[in-house]
Amino acid sequence: MAVITLTFTNNPQETGIAVGDVAYYIDTTNVASLGGFSTTLNLDSVIQIGTVSGFGGTTGAYTITVTNSLAINLPTTNDYIFFSKNNSVELSSIRGYFASLKFINDSTDYAELFQVAVGLTQSSK
Numbered sequence: 001m002a003v004i005t006l007t008f009t010n011n012p013q014e015t016g017i018a019v020g021d022v023a024y025y026i027d028t029t030n031v032a033s034l035g036g037f038s039t040t041l042n043l044d045s046v047i048q049i050g051t052v053s054g055f056g057g058t059t060g061a062y063t064i065t066v067t068n069s070l071a072i073n074l075p076t077t078n079d080y081i082f083f084s085k086n087n088s089v090e091l092s093s094i095r096g097y098f099a100s101l102k103f104i105n106d107s108t109d110y111a112e113l114f115q116v117a118v119g120l121t122q123s124s125k
Contacts, residue, residue: 004049004066004074006081011062013055021083023049023066025075047072052083 006023026045050068057063075081099118105111 002050002068003053004068006049006064006066006075007057008062008064009060012064013062017052017064017083018085019052019054020086021052022086023052023064023081023083025049025082026080027073027075028078028080047075049075049081 024046027047048070049072050066050070052064053067054065055063056065101116103113103116
């Protein structure tokens with residue numbers, strides 16, 4: 001298995017990248033500019049680099065270590081690098097938490113409940 005080190009001037013961890021995410025890149029020679037937006041003709045231009053296995057570096061030279069088992073051309077300085085979350089980790093259900101609700105209407109007027117919504121924020125992992 002090959003280990004690839006990607007270097008960035010800005011800290012990529014500030015964007016939410018985590019160990020286990022999958023890194024990809026698009027070769028910018030295959031990208032066309034269309035009305036101010038960059039487009040690629042097909043998904044064959046998207047190349048999987050590998051799985052993020054670690055972080056390092058300091059200000060101005062942040063690094064991401066990627067583990068790769070595929071034979072690929074490495075990204076160059078101007079290529080667009082992006083990441084995908086691991087669906088089996090990020091889309092799992094809530095475990096160990098519950099809520100109990102009781103709605104009381106103490107009005108004498110007719111009332112009807114149409115919808116109840118719940119907002120959820122992950123506080124720890």
